[in-house]
Amino acid sequence: MYMYAVTILVSLVFLHILLKLWFPYFVPEFLYVLKTIAFGLRMSKYKKKQPFYTILDCFLDAVKRTPSKPFIIFENRTYTYMDVDKQSNKVARALRTHTSLKEGDTVALFLGNEPCYAWVWLGLAKIGCATALLNCNIRSKSLSQCFSCSGASVLIVAEGLKDVVEEILPALLEQDIAVLILTKGCDTAGMMSLLDKFEEASDEPVSAALRSAVSRKSPALYVYTSGTTGLPKAAVITQERLWAATFIQSLAGVTSKDIFYINLPLYHSAGFSIGFAGAIEKGLTIVLRRKFSASQFWDDCRKHNVTVIQYIGETMRYLCNTQKKADDRDHRVRLAIGNGIRADVWKEFLNRFGSIQVRELYAATEGNIGFMNLSGKIGAVGRVNYIQRKIFPYLLIKYDTEKEEPVRNSEGLCVEVLKGETGLLVSKITEKAPFNGYARNLQQTEKKRLRNVLQKGDLYFNSGDLLRIDEDNFIYFQDRIGDTFRWKGENVATTEIADILSMVDCIKEANVYGVRVPGHEGRIGMAAITLKEDKQFDCSSTFSHVASYLPAYTWPRFIRIQSQLDITGTYKQKKVKLVDEGFNPAAIEDPLYILNEREKSYIPMTQKTYSLIASGQMQL
Template sequence: MSHADLITLPRLLSRLPRLLVDLPGIVKGLHIGNRSRGANPASLASCVEKAAQDNPQGLALIQGDEQLSYAELDRWSNQLAHYLRDRGLCQGDSVALMFENRFELLACVIACAKLGVVSALINSSQRGRVLAHSIGLAEPRMLLVGEEMLAAYEEVAVDVALPASACLYFADRPTWRDPGEAPAGWMHPAAELHAYPVDAPLLERAVRADDPCFYIYTSGTTGLPKAVVFNHGRFMRGYGAFGFAATRLGREDRMYVSLPFYHATAMVVCWGSVLAGQAALVMVRRFSASRFWDEVQRHQATAFGYVGELCRYLLDQPARPGDADNPIRVMLGNGLRPSIWKAFRQRFAIERVVELYASSEGNIGFTNLLNLDNTVGFSPYPYAIVRYDQEQDAPLRQNGHLQRVARGEVGLLLGKITDKSPFHGYTDARDTQRCVLRDVFEPGDAWFNTGDLMRDLGFRHAQFVDRLGDTFRWKGENVSTTQVEAVLDAIEQVSEAVVYGVEVPNTNGRAGMACLRLGCPADEFDFGVLLTRLRKELPAYAVPLFLRLSAQLETTGTFKHKKAPLKEQAYDLQRCTDPLYAWLPGSDRYVALTPELQANIAAGVYRY
């Protein structure tokens, strides 16, 4: 860490003029957040309805050559809501949504919100057992599937066991004007919507802030995904905080978002900011580093959403003379590492970086309101950064209580659970309780354990350092080591497996590495079958890039694998005497790691 990252009083005072200009928006954002609690009326749908009323002809969504105004989006989602209710969907029910980034996903989310129905935002990269598990967690009354996800669903249809009347199909085209055809046995709503009312459906009870809005899936630390309960009040707080207080978009703005909308960064932070400004969302099917700036120019986007890995990919692209000549004013997201922060801002002439810290399940958030470098910003919520023992894998207690770190030090981030910063948890109460620490500073208090290491920069500002435990972040995704270990353990001749994240030079996050104990000599083990199985059963970002073969895996007295030494040794041939293997970019097999390959990886010859 550079000492320049520490927040000083002169550094804060230098931002005071800008803060005063932004103060009305900050006050409005806080007001929206404060009233979006408990039984107070609050709904994601109200944000869309307000934009449709105030700015009906303003562009709401853009994708390629397709565009929808706010009035068109609201009418479409109203018709879809009436259709769903006509098929038996009731307030409090849940539906599973399986789409890639496309207008239909957002229209379905809005329609469900209008009915008080919970949308389960299924990760479009999930397959097989993991996908079936995620759908099952939501206990959906219906399943809405895009054509692009049909094959993935059909693989698990028997396990999910929903009746044909509950399975709705959307062709991979602009279905609001061209419904296309549905496969035999599937409901086809797009072909029937024209017969339904265009006004909003009436409910027996208004949607409240504490009503669940959607489920967002997180890998957590226990293996299979967990469904995080994300309520309407929390969406509204994001809408207020990021839309009015931080990002401050207007009707002429366009935000380019290539992040997946099954994650909260895109669905809540980016879209919430767009709705607050009644701006346009440029929705991109999937991220492309080579096309990014051309598409920004094409759509004249003035903002974009990011995760840190996205920024590194853009920085890795060959420099072009016009890199700084782009219409972007503000970037909004999380994970921009200090190692590339200033280089990115300078090369692409970014005026404002709204870096944030939050998690789908957490009760604590930080936002870089003051446009300071190398910080996730400020948090108005009660939190603590406490001393953490890496060897014991637990926070340090003295005299029964935890200890706060000093300014400039690193520790575990905790969010205090209060009426104004509640922890809503997961669909499984046991998962919820595992994340709560009690008697932290005084008897009876309760704090959410984020599982993240943060550096205290002073003046209630912090800097993200790393993730703890059985989850690490790679390619902008959280990887559950337990989930990867379960796949490895099912492979013949793999007797034991432990998975962890390791640092790769010039990348963000940590790449997956697996230490294996085999039931046969290494020259008899089929590494080709191993990689094929991993690629089939795991998302691409979760497949380990490095392997280590060990005759014995060290465990604690309670039979937990000791990961700290493995993480420290990583794939360093000088520190590790076990055989090491690497899956190189663009290849289809693991190869034995040599000093030359290791040097090339360190030098960035291979782009992970």
């Protein structure tokens, strides 16, 4: 018996060594497949339930299991699962009493990160309403458009955003939109205070019959994403799709004992779907922060014993740029989940803050394919997995960046790139991998559908992203195509910015694009403009206009004045050459300007300023 046990032990050790030598990524890939299958089985079980088992039902079960467990920690206050449940009951009852909301309606939330985000959403879910998550940085035209495309009949507003909504209030009232503000009183005609209504309402549970028609395909959320053109669009997140996003935590290795730190905005799919909804699925505790702070990040983690953090590439860079301290490794963080971290920042982060498992992922809010790096390979977003590719077919195809379209062969079909080449990621649209499109925007929905990819009549989702697969089958994100770029963790739609710039009195036309900046993740906004006849570039009024109408992360930091804008044969503005030329005065003869917040103006761009930016001595 002893020899038998020794033989088994030796065999296992030998097998482990062989796997390490010949199949070093077998274990993480095997676990990936097992977890994916387990999730698929769970979803099959939920689909059979009538009514459909939603994230709200999952939350209610967590309340029954662990009513006293902390759910949200926020600014030195702790809210248990039971606390949040009771608050959401108050929300549901108040809205039923003071509005005409009913199952199937949509409500838009215009709030920042705070605990009421959780109980307002849960309260709305309890009465069968979908929720549109408005970016609290948007203003004016963008705010109106985002609200309208969701089809919402009610807008719930944070107290601090009252002035912003008052700008578009007349238009909302013309459409009979109910505007509710989270205060105990309101003297603005057309707005109703809501906080007092919540406090007066009962915290007793509401009937499940109020949401009896909710199915797996019912909209749970509308999350806004900047597409390749135009203003932000509302991606439809169904109840089933929301479940899929919560699975990311399990895939990364999060457990119910973890404490999860959320400093990303809840209006983003990462903060809400992966962070908040994922926490409900695991039944864990959230530490919620209003906004990211590099200087207070690790103090928060130490104070609350945080074990899992979320990130985008820029947040990791900001953390690495803080002053080094003796206690940099004094924390309990074991997992970091996110996307967009550069390889050099990744290395620096691990060297400085310790052996944290970084789970870099690739996913799109509206997309039907995703990857996660479970092996720790620095720079990769995942690895080609045979089973995943069989269930969710995808490929990388050749893309002509000048013509802004896929390369096709003589038969009119797309051409798959070779290993090591960069290509456009497309994924097959199937029942298992649907593309739900954008609310009230059939044109933009159709633009994301790519037909005749491998054979006539097939249908794929066009991710708009360029990726590369290396010889070891690791997948790397390379760039974005079209008229969208990413800066400060936000997607920026260039057409929207160009429209705003064209409203400036001196500007005739504007072509907006993103340019790379040494030491920064993503691309920063730049605009090539032409001036109206007999007009000079008005530096201060252009700054004032940009600052008044646009969130800071979308501001064009550089202005290039041209005599005329280059266009294609189909009258599309050319961007590729402009992007390549960047903002170096030594390489550009056109007048160049840089935005200066201190002077509240655009000022001439000098070679000295360029050198400071290029060397990292001047941050943008």
